[in-house]
Amino acid sequence: MKTVTCTAPVNIAVIKYWGKRDTELILPTNSSLSVTLSQDILHSKTTISAAKEYDHDRLWLNGIEEDITKNKRMHNCFRETRAIRQAMEAKAEAEGKPIEPLSTYPVHVCSENNFPTAAGLASSASGLAALVYTLSQLFELTISTSEVSRIARQGSGSACRSLFGGFVAWEMGEKEDGSDSYAVQIAPETHWPDLQALICVVSDAKKGTSSTAGMQSTIKTSLLMNERINNIVPARMEGMKKAVLDKDFQSFAELTMRDSNQFHAVCLDTYPPIFYLNDTSRAIIQLIHEYNATSPDGKLKAAYTYDAGPNAVIYAPKENMAEIIQLIGHYFPSNKEPAEFFANPYNAISGKLGEDFLPKDHAKFNQNVIPVQPVGSVSRLLHTKVDDGPRVLSQDESLLKEDGLPK
């Protein structure tokens, strides 16, 4: 029996992936670029064990057993990694130095997120990245991280970007077989340590359109989407890569906000339209624009971005985080225990949340830009930073017992 446990991070795109040219292979209609967020705050953890004694492949997701054969995307990831392992085994055999035939053993997979799925945070990227990375470690695949990302892409598009830390591009590629559609690291996490993120978990009772269904509806019906794919994103990708390499927050922030806004614009241009933002999301957008517009030197101080849901992710240099946390704390009051609402993991603020909320030096800041929102509109604030890619954990971190069943 062989067992491996790994964690993989969440990534939040600043140039959005939206639209597939091949829904089976998961090939996108445009390239995208994301920032990998710290696994200390959010991660998916996966243990996989392979044993010839096992009866069949089994999977437990967040404590519940699921039928692995019904999940086509996961099945594709297993097929691809097993095929590479099988080729390694055949080669080793031919060379007279046989290795364990792990590719023929059934596996047990146990996976969980360290954040509640109810928080509405995208878990497919970190979850599928953790699965494929753990398989690559279990099978000791001698392939590059970009190759591993090419396999993870077939589990969920955005998952391919969670194979690297730091700043990551998913190059869309051109080939029909998808062999040139994978993630590459633009810069490691150490490149721009000053950049941090604040995730505002926005309460939302209803379940929206899934990204998988939503993006194909956009492709079919939005005319604006052609403009985005053909004439806008290619230049934005170049601009964003340069902004990251130059650590140019001004360009990074403007491109990030414009691309988030355009992604939600093509959702509105989809017929029938798709709405992911709600009133709370829009209030955060207005607040960040006021904060930026009244900055004393005219420079942008924060950037928001939204995926297929109402949660805001605010990127900002570390020095602005205390002000931003106080602002959000004031306009989006909570009735939770302070530490439950905002854990303050990096000691960004010293006083009480929301008390001293007026940004320093912002003489023209209009306090009435938005009214103070109903209590609980934002349910949690998560302060996080740019960090590393998947991690291999020690055996005692395993989610499976000796008998191969969940702990």
Ligand code: DP6
């Ligand atoms: C809005 O990766 O969840 O978060 O490939 O169908 O699994 P599938 O979609 P998914 O889409 C994510 C879309 C997005 C933007 C992004 O992360 O780039």
